Amino acid sequence: MIEMSDVLASPVVQAPMAGGGSTPALVAAVSEAGVTGFLAAGYKPAARMREEIEETRRATSRPFGMNLFMPSHDRVDEAAVAAYRERLGPEAERLGVELGAPGDRSDDWEAKIADLVADPPAIVGFTFGCPEPGVLAAFHEKGTVTVVTVTxxxxxxxxxxxGAGALYVQGREAGGHSGTFTGAAGTPLRELLPAVRAATDRPLLAAGGLATGAHVAEVLALGADAAQLGTAFLRCPESGAGGVHKAALxxxxxTExxxxxxxxxRSARGLVNRFMIEHSSFAPVAYPDVHYLTAPLRKAxxxxxxxxxxxxxxxxxxxLAADAPAAEVAARLLDELAAATA
Structure with missing residues (x-):
């Protein structure tokens, strides 16, 4: 059976960033530099996911991963969503757009699983829940390592x-969505990691506010087998994050x-801005319903x-995120890790 240690180039991993951050160019660049990269299938149809896998394979022969969102099973309070829609009406009017309508709650799950089992990358990860044992076993039979996000x-x-092959241990310091099964915010990484290490023998990939080689060395000492960094790569030219996002970092x-x-x-960590301040306390627990609702606002x-x-x-x-080529960021992290563990 293939183990995580067989496919990781180093203890540093570029975290999957759905919504555009992870691109074939970014994954290929970091993978060539000795940091295992991750694509993100969230919000994309299965066909686009496959295109990105093939594009990455053309750019690098190194192992890389693909991360999927589990289908949403949130019990949605339709009245609460309707009230939030009404609240956001003035935002839509100001931007000259219509608020979004509900869409697919499965994130094209069945098609993505069928596609990946037929021809998987080296690693397949899962966020927002744990797949059925049969799904994990199907990937293991193909020689693919599976990673489940836990909080x-x-x-x-x-x-x-x-039967997860490894666990992605996400502290609440991490950017983007909390990968929790329940939708609640998580635990600080340096508290969570030793507790998870004591509860499982699976390889652990730690994430949450990590941005330097010294941070990586710290979580390795706490029981992690590797560290995943996402925000550290967001400002790279190969990142698919928008210009507004990159500039804001x-x-x-x-400031916070x-x-x-x-x-x-669904709970996610981001820079505090006007929209967050004005609307956070009114937003219902309703993923991806609110995602679809606000999509036209965010695009405009x-x-x-x-x-x-x-x-x-x-x-x-x-x-600490740098505006520098991904290969330079990867090399710096590996150099800092070597210095911290010398």
Whole structure:
């Protein structure tokens, strides 16, 4: 059976960033530089996911991963979603767009699983829940390592019992969506990681506010087998993050991050901006319903350069993200790790 150690080039992994951050160019660049890259299938149809896999394969022969969102099973309060729609009406009027309508709640899950089992990359990861044991077993039979995102000891135990090959241990400091099974915010990484290490023998990939080689060395000492960094790569030219997003990460007007459901209906960490401040306390737990609702707002705001109305996902160490080629960022992280563990 293929193990995680067989496919990781180093203890540093570029985290999957759905919504555009992860691109074939980014994954290929970091993989060639000795950091295992991850594509993200979230919000994309299966056909587009396959195109990105093939594009990445053409650019690198190194192992890389693909991460999927589990289908949403949120019990949606339709009245709460309707009330939130009404609240956001003035935002839509200001931007000259119509609010979005409900869409697919499965994120094309069945088609993606069928496609990946037929021809998988080296690693397949899962966020927002744990697949059935049969799904994990199908990938293991193909020689693919599976990774399930967990944010608690209970989730780690569940994923281990289901047959996950490894666990992606996400602390609440991480940028973007919390990968929790329940939708609630998680535990600080340095508290969560040792607890998960004590509860499972699976390889652990740690994430949450990590931005330097010294951070990687710290989580390795706490029981991780590798560290995943996402925000650290967002400002790279190969990243697919929008210009508004990249600029905001270096903008001194943005000073902190917070968790919010305002943009998607599920807890995610981003830079605190006007939209988050005004609407977070009113956003219902309703993913991906709120995601679809706000999509036209976010698209229009990004086109206008309006950083106050878009989701600016970022981890707590966002100020350390550099505007530099991905290969340079990867090399710096590996050099810093070597120095920290010398």
């Amino acid at each position: 608690s000891v209970a989730e780690a135990v569940t994923a281990t019992a289901a 270096a903008d001194p007007r943005f 991050t917070a968790m919010t459901r305002a943009f998607s209906g 705001a990004a086109a206008r350069g309006d950083a106050g109305t878009v989701n600016l996902w970022a981890g707590e160490s966002f100020r």
